[in-house]
Amino acid sequence: MTTVTEPAVSNDNDTVTTQLANGLTCELPASSPLAKLLRSQRTWVGPSAKERLAILRKAKSVAIVGASPNPARSSYFVGTYLQQSSDYKLYFVNPNADTILGEKAYPDLQSLPEVPDIVDVFRKASDIPSVIDDVLAVGAKTVWVQLGIWNEEAAYYGESKGLTVVMDRCIKVEHARFHGGLHLLGFDTGVITSHKTVR
Numbered sequence: 001m002t003t004v005t006e007p008a009v010s011n012d013n014d015t016v017t018t019q020l021a022n023g024l025t026c027e028l029p030a031s032s033p034l035a036k037l038l039r040s041q042r043t044w045v046g047p048s049a050k051e052r053l054a055i056l057r058k059a060k061s062v063a064i065v066g067a068s069p070n071p072a073r074s075s076y077f078v079g080t081y082l083q084q085s086s087d088y089k090l091y092f093v094n095p096n097a098d099t100i101l102g103e104k105a106y107p108d109l110q111s112l113p114e115v116p117d118i119v120d121v122f123r124k125a126s127d128i129p130s131v132i133d134d135v136l137a138v139g140a141k142t143v144w145v146q147l148g149i150w151n152e153e154a155a156y157y158g159e160s161k162g163l164t165v166v167m168d169r170c171i172k173v174e175h176a177r178f179h180g181g182l183h184l185l186g187f188d189t190g191v192i193t194s195h196k197t198v199r
């Protein structure tokens with residue numbers, strides 16, 4: 001892993017000490033593109049594929065925070081898939097909707113009739129810390145942040161509070177992948193086979 005030690009004071013003459021994966025260190029100008037790139041690299045690593053499979057198999061209920069009644073939104077697509085292709089009890093959380101996919105929508109996690117096993121999150125990255133606080137407040141154990149959403153500080157924070165955190169992964173894709181229904185493009189084919197389809 002490559003790590004970067006930040007300078008105490010930032011100006012154009014500052015350097016950062018970069019430790020490379022081979023153990024060697026080098027000095028880089030703090031303002032250089034490479035130093036900025038190294039600072040932006042992800043260091044947090046979430047659950048492995050085997051661990052994600054165990055999370056999905058163990059869960060009985062999923063709350064979708066940021067669920068949308070708009071069929072064009074990814075949360076709607078994921079909700080539809082989970083309704084049709086899983087046995088999860090689904091809860092849709094959106095304070096601006098009454099129903100989503102024919103189910104009652106709840107204004108917040110505190111309003112749910114039970115503590116969900118997984119809280120699946122469709123909110124912008126800057127909202128993730130407050131969502132984690134909400135998850136902790138209701139006593140849920142797993143927060144699953146959807147594909148394309150990344151907040152590394154929030155991931156570390158959630159784990160420090162005892163949460164299992166999955167981030168930047170689509171629960172629909174993961175579920176389909178583990179259950180044999182994932183097409184190359186991410187669509188459920190409905191066909192489970194070990195043979196490649198001839199086209």
